[in-house]
């Protein structure tokens with residue numbers, strides 16, 4: 070039985086990092102006319118209210134999007150990301166937050182397709198409702214994204230962004246993510262894969278970045294944002310990372326301009342920091 074609901078966390082510092090990167094990856098794929106697929110193995114509900122329901126109980130968006138919302142000095146990557154959030158909030162008040170499927174839907178062209186997996190029975194219903202007018206360009210699957218992606222690779226246009234974004238509340242998600250990406254690379258070696266992971270104190274999280282790097286010797290970019298020291302009770306998210314396989318060449322430079330700003334404005338104590346590592350062929 071799954072209990073995780075992304076609405077509790079919508080728009081937090083980890084969503085900011087993840088979604089700012091996803092927007093850039095979709096922009097890159099959109100530079101060529103040739104179609105691409107967007108595949109989200111863990112899609113969530115698609116759109117979240119920040120003014121009612123789960124998000125108001127934790128107000129995690131105050132650690133993320135709310136800190137950028139009023140700023141007028143954003144670096145280009147964050148300007149682009151915040152503009153996508155603004156598009157959902159027509160009157161300028163921050164009330165709704167776009168999940169990754171909604172961001173992708175906004176940036177896709179008519180020739181592009183999306184494939185979304187969501188296992189949670191309530192979340193998939195909300196996702197279906199949010200995409201009720203999408204037509205055949207968006208296919209939604211109520212099921213396990215780690216397994217389901219196998220049948221989609223390689224995608225017909227041979228161009229795709231795959232977002233692997235589990236909640237990692239189940240410690241098996243770490244091994245399942247590694248297995249899923251390893252298997253996916255065998256079927257579709259040239260795809261762009263973006264893997265999000267949490268910085269938490271559990272051992273699986275600590276060793277995860279090195280395990281991700283072992284998936285492919287070159288052509289990867291790793292960015293992480295630590296917002297505070299680990300919580301003293303051993304629980305809770307104190308940062309996150311995005312690991313991108315086969316990234317666009319320009320992304321590392323763009324993130325070098327972005328990450329100092331994120332560490333400065335989303336950092337919660339003096340230990341806040343960012344890291345950028347890449348290995349390109």
Ligand code: SAM
Pocket residue numbers: 071073074075087109110111112113114115167168169170186187188189192212213214215234235236
């Ligand atoms: N990608 C979303 C976004 O950025 O807006 C957030 C996804 S949230 C971190 C993870 C989601 O995965 C949850 O909605 C959860 O119900 C769902 N989930 C958990 N295990 C899954 C699985 N094995 N396959 C597909 N979805 C799963």
